[in-house]
Amino acid sequence: MKYEDLGFARIDHDRKKRRGFPEVVLCEGKTDEQAVKIIEALAKENDNILASRANSDLYKLAKKSIPELRYNELARMIILEKKSLPRVGSMLVLSAGTSDIPVVEEVVETASIMGNNVESINDVGVAGLHRLLDNMDYLKKAKVIVVVAGMDGALPSVVAGLVDKPVIAVPTSIGYGASFNGLAPLLTMLNSCSAGVGVVNIDNGFGAAYLASLINKIGE
Amino acid sequence: MKYEDLGFARIDHDRKKRRGFPEVVLCEGKTDEQAVKIIEALAKENDNILASRANSDLYKLAKKSIPELRYNELARMIILEKKSLPRVGSMLVLSAGTSDIPVVEEVVETASIMGNNVESINDVGVAGLHRLLDNMDYLKKAKVIVVVAGMDGALPSVVAGLVDKPVIAVPTSIGYGASFNGLAPLLTMLNSCSAGVGVVNIDNGFGAAYLASLINKIGE
Amino acid sequence: MKYEDLGFARIDHDRKKRRGFPEVVLCEGKTDEQAVKIIEALAKENDNILASRANSDLYKLAKKSIPELRYNELARMIILEKKSLPRVGSMLVLSAGTSDIPVVEEVVETASIMGNNVESINDVGVAGLHRLLDNMDYLKKAKVIVVVAGMDGALPSVVAGLVDKPVIAVPTSIGYGASFNGLAPLLTMLNSCSAGVGVVNIDNGFGAAYLASLINKIGE
Amino acid sequence: MKYEDLGFARIDHDRKKRRGFPEVVLCEGKTDEQAVKIIEALAKENDNILASRANSDLYKLAKKSIPELRYNELARMIILEKKSLPRVGSMLVLSAGTSDIPVVEEVVETASIMGNNVESINDVGVAGLHRLLDNMDYLKKAKVIVVVAGMDGALPSVVAGLVDKPVIAVPTSIGYGASFNGLAPLLTMLNSCSAGVGVVNIDNGFGAAYLASLINKIGE
Amino acid sequence: MKYEDLGFARIDHDRKKRRGFPEVVLCEGKTDEQAVKIIEALAKENDNILASRANSDLYKLAKKSIPELRYNELARMIILEKKSLPRVGSMLVLSAGTSDIPVVEEVVETASIMGNNVESINDVGVAGLHRLLDNMDYLKKAKVIVVVAGMDGALPSVVAGLVDKPVIAVPTSIGYGASFNGLAPLLTMLNSCSAGVGVVNIDNGFGAAYLASLINKIGE
């Protein structure tokens, strides 16, 4: 199996073949120089690449050598999409509140470049149930639903109780005090009284979209 | 102010005057002998008394000297009610699941002896929202609502979003794994995205009823 | 039921009817642009609005389009109060120390705009009991008491032991070391040996005032 | 929507229509009498039912009124399967060690009665990688993979790195000391360096199977 | 320096000289045979010895070879006191509730055999402040005060605010739910808003008495 050794990184060029999409770069924790070199190495071998948790300085640096790069500031993502994959299936992203939107954006960008039809409905938290119930049509036509929520993290339980499709729950670090940086909604989601919920790491929009994409592409 | 010194306990006979109801005995952690003596001392001065977290052995022992005692096994409560207080106001108790019923029973017994009209509706958790929404009439006519829930603890957020009255939330230790003995629903409830929720200790049905009673009696 | 879809937010205009006060904006976690647009949308439909955890930059931005806005820097709140509600009932706010005052201010602003008579007494922590006992008259005449305390969080237990009215306890993140950002007083309050205490999230002055207001308005 | 009110429980008979399978009974926390009555109520309306975390005493009691019941002791499940659903798709269950088998059994029973083809391969933990790599053919032909692991919980990361299909990870409470009853593998799985992993509660074989079943049935 | 090697234990016979009292045996975690042999070895060299967290079976076994032993069941302590030390100074032990008495007994036994005048006042928790304030004379005449409390653990803060002498605080595991086996009162006591409080381990009556004895003997 093939990989490229940069010394500080070992680019797993086999991953696209093995897992269906090239390695995604988690920029946090890497120096800007390291991140840019990894992006360049990936760009040489792939049409579409994605880098997450990237700040705008890194984007500007990377854009110098790869002008086609695009940046989504809310999602903190750098995107190269030279040959769009056809969008298939039907993924729905729900958020409990406006503050969860950066994570929603990370889900949408990831799902899009990986070739999924994706729609998002924001601010439908359980404090005003009618906002959710008004959108039952969207819930019914989706193949897979990603639910993003902080604070009490109650939305995935309610959503999973209404539908017969997989729900991927993303706790967010939105909130304060006894939210303990997302621990509260994480525990809520793991204890969901409705079955059919899979949970990913706090603020991990990328991971939720990746899993939802694997599900959404079944049968397409 | 008046109290009675038993050596191992100082019965706060002033409490009824100061707080409206005699001291309630938390039996857990006391020897059976201690608990019985405290119950006897209270029974000498009061018509109505309540002992919580009592097992049936203790009940049998106490009943020997005070035959009027009654025992609610699910609630693990010993009750003496020689002169019932008139029931006033309107307290509603909701539970998310059948397993929460022991705590519900503790709420109902406490609320009753303290002189509140109280009704309970069980098993209306958010996994099947229609079970709750079907009971909106009950929610609307209550002065105060106690919500008992384990696992994801999502019910109080949903309830508080539907009404304009105080909601007292009781997390229960029902569940397993990442419920961490009730930590999960406790955090959920403290982070409720709906305002108007006050939280008490895990499994503390007595405390919830006491607070709800103080609220329910306002204006009566 | 009515709401307004801004894309990033779904303004729950039905909330005033359903819950008695319009949606309150939690600014933290939202971009300034989002927060201002939500404030503007609410201001079009309501006379009185409240935005919490807002910094002064956001206030200045919002004031450009809504000059009637007022800012309470300690409470970090933006307030619009075009038609004051009549002040009713009697809410008392106690704080254990001077450092708890920002949370006290959040309680007072929220309670005021929601139409409650509210008074605060600061720095009456249990290290000097006489400061509290000197104010028994205030405690006795209140319908509901909000107690704000950090560090050991012992004040609500003491207060609830003295009165026969609901006590809403707010732990604060004041303190250091084993306070663990408010975890210590939170646990203290949940374990209060005096019944009649409902607890809200750490630093959640708004939530405490909202719940206390629901209680204070009973019978008015 | 339809449900049956037993007083202590509200049987959600609508759930089969809404979610594809009747309500599953979590027996833990219910009295035997409650559990049996719920099982009876479900059995009147459904051909296939499932009760989890049931001990053998409860099974014997329930079998008196419903002789067709079957009991899987390792899985602690009571099963009624009068009209088997056709088995479709391809679900694979992997366990890290022999001690994880009770959870594996819960997955297999749940998946079977819900109509899934399911196979399990046990004891393929990362301490002896070749045991896993020898089974790559099974991994490749599965539509969805459930991975059950305690202690270090490392197996899902390794599995997800090898395939392009959804991985549902179940941490178990197997282990001791710093496993903290399953907290360690739970955190490991949430932090998986391979994307495509959804996590459920500790020891929640039922929940993993339910989610995997929803995925496995897509396109069938 | 002198010690005796039993293979499984190294009796620190020098300790009495170095620290003023012979080694105290913590029985928990030792086999009965080990504990008895250690007690015997100590009894050969000392007039007064103390063994903590001992059950009655161990006591009966040890009494066979050392008939002078005495057992305090509540304190779970085995005591040998052949030559009583003169009681000096003035140590006061306060407990918040009846359930804390086993720890109080451990304090009293330890303090007594180490030669301290010691008195205890039970059940003076902050839910009824007058019970404490009525005993101000005892607080004033003590040289050192040990305060034992579970649940909210608020009593040491209140006591230390009233006096100018050292307060040793012992959190107890009494309580339930968010007490988390004594974590709540432990944190409360560490965050005491009154200075002058030193904290020992949860339920560690022995340790509190040992420290209080060192203090109480100063100047005697």
Place this chain on the structure above:
Amino acid sequence: MKYEDLGFARIDHDRKKRRGFPEVVLCEGKTDEQAVKIIEALAKENDNILASRANSDLYKLAKKSIPELRYNELARMIILEKKSLPRVGSMLVLSAGTSDIPVVEEVVETASIMGNNVESINDVGVAGLHRLLDNMDYLKKAKVIVVVAGMDGALPSVVAGLVDKPVIAVPTSIGYGASFNGLAPLLTMLNSCSAGVGVVNIDNGFGAAYLASLINKIGE
């Protein structure tokens, strides 16, 4: 009892009489204006005052109205000492490492102004035992010993094993990773295998000195 109400603070002027030293100002969490006003109010009634966790800006502000103020930058303390109390007794402060010195300084400043003879010996942690054992003479002549340590927090156990006097242990937040901001040494100290150790909050040099001062003054 006497106190002065500043609105935002209630100066407990009775404290000096009741507890032997005027209220000490914890500046953290107060605005500079509040802190200065409290310092001024105290300075009007007392010769000696102390303010902790103060930054140099606050010091400069306060010095404008009270020129006699002194500032200890390492200890972050503002000191007014117009009439030095006579230094009595013998307090010893030990630190495990150089990084613990800010806390040592807080101990020394507090102990000095409260009228104690105090000496400190730094950097005698258990990684080089001989550094401690070389100072046995100092340990032997002290009446009370304060031990300051971060990281493993092992020093108090070793010290208490060597002497027959009270040891006050102060965990510090020095360290990283699994120190969890001082949680590790805090737990170590609470579990000390040597009796005679009282623990205060993480980094709480003031509290340790206050308690040690109460002890040190016994018999003087």
Place this chain on the structure above:
Amino acid sequence: MKYEDLGFARIDHDRKKRRGFPEVVLCEGKTDEQAVKIIEALAKENDNILASRANSDLYKLAKKSIPELRYNELARMIILEKKSLPRVGSMLVLSAGTSDIPVVEEVVETASIMGNNVESINDVGVAGLHRLLDNMDYLKKAKVIVVVAGMDGALPSVVAGLVDKPVIAVPTSIGYGASFNGLAPLLTMLNSCSAGVGVVNIDNGFGAAYLASLINKIGE
């Protein structure tokens, strides 16, 4: 690579070649039937085998088919040693207290069967330093030292400060209260102020011995 598939277990017969010793059976969490079958399968292929965390019932059951088995009750280990490996090198095991001996026994049994010279010195905790310092000769002649300690877990820091050889630290669950089942000594050891310490899981005597054996055999 070779393994044997028992259905519920996959015996890694390659492990002896790959890692130097056959798979060790962790009995906890396995049914007795499973554990016996695994022991039998290993016994067919190996002269020496080891099973940990085994109770005496399991031992009796296994002994029926393999009469050469031996049982160490304190260590809870089943041992088969048909061809003893030559004992090489020099491993020293130190324990802080008598209660740590079960873990010491697990270390000694494991180290012995794996072919190491191993000696243990018990009850040399830091509460009586001279007990440790008296044994410096043993410390100096060892190649590797295993240190077993509960409660404050301070011993490894002290030992590592005295020698220039690897120290393997094993926290034990001995203790109570704020030991939190071994969390306290675990954190202490991870934060050791002396370098040269590697930590294993709480109570994991087997793991410590395995690692120490790998080290002890270097150069033999």
Place this chain on the structure above:
Amino acid sequence: MKYEDLGFARIDHDRKKRRGFPEVVLCEGKTDEQAVKIIEALAKENDNILASRANSDLYKLAKKSIPELRYNELARMIILEKKSLPRVGSMLVLSAGTSDIPVVEEVVETASIMGNNVESINDVGVAGLHRLLDNMDYLKKAKVIVVVAGMDGALPSVVAGLVDKPVIAVPTSIGYGASFNGLAPLLTMLNSCSAGVGVVNIDNGFGAAYLASLINKIGE
């Protein structure tokens, strides 16, 4: 035994003789002045010294008086190496990802100056197993292996399962959300299902190298 007293520090000049390498300076938590004086004191007595967690300002300051100093920015280490020790043995350092490189650098610098042959292979985490398996030759020829990993921390379990040599595991704080600053990989490593793993503190590259050096030098 010899040490030098600087007042704020006690330089343990005996350590080189006792433990084989002079004291290493942990700069974090010390003032720049303190750190420089300690470095100067060590440089007077030793040819080779090491200071960890040092920022570049401190380096510049120290270089003024000791021009031979070198700085490794990634490792945050200041190095003086006037007489290189001969490099012996064979230490291998593996990292799971690029973000772990700062810790790898700390390992490599420490190991080098202490006289070890050391090689590192980066970015061989379990998401792409072939990257690790391709380097089996390096694993086989090493005497000791240090494994650095954040997030799921799964790499040490996999590595230890492949070899028969000691593995020192270093969890890193790389990651987000439920990594809880390195708690997740720390727990994973302590629960490794492969024996032969010793764990050090989060991000403690120095400690890992120190321990690995002690092992690597055995027999050299």
